[in-house]
Amino acid sequence: MLLGMAWRGMALAAHACGRMNDARERIEAAINELEAAGSPLSLVDGYRAAAMITGNNQWRQRAKTLARQLAY
Numbered sequence: 001m002l003l004g005m006a007w008r009g010m011a012l013a014a015h016a017c018g019r020m021n022d023a024r025e026r027i028e029a030a031i032n033e034l035e036a037a038g039s040p041l042s043l044v045d046g047y048r049a050a051a052m053i054t055g056n057n058q059w060r061q062r063a064k065t066l067a068r069q070l071a072y
Contacts, residue, residue, distance in 0.1 A: 001042055004033030008046050015053045023053045040070055 007030030015023035027050045034046040047063035050056070 001034070001038045004030050004038045004046060005042055006030075007033060008042075008049050011053055012049055020053075027053045040066060044070070 007026050011023045011026035011030055014020075014026055027046070030046050031050055034043045038046065044063050044067050047059045047066065051059035051063065
C-alpha cells in the first residue's frame, strides 16, 4: 500500500511540473500497486489522481463508484 501511495505522490508531482509522460507512467504503477495491495480509501485517491492526470473519465467513475460503496 505504501508503495502505491508513493507512486501516486510522484505522479502528482510530475504532473505539477508538466512532465506528463512521467506522470502517466507513475500513476499507472500506482494504480497497479493499489489495486493489488492498497486500502479502498487509498485506491479512491489513486483513481481520482489518475482521472486528473490522464483526463480519462473512467478513472473518475471508478473513484465515485468505490467511494459510494464505502459510504455504506
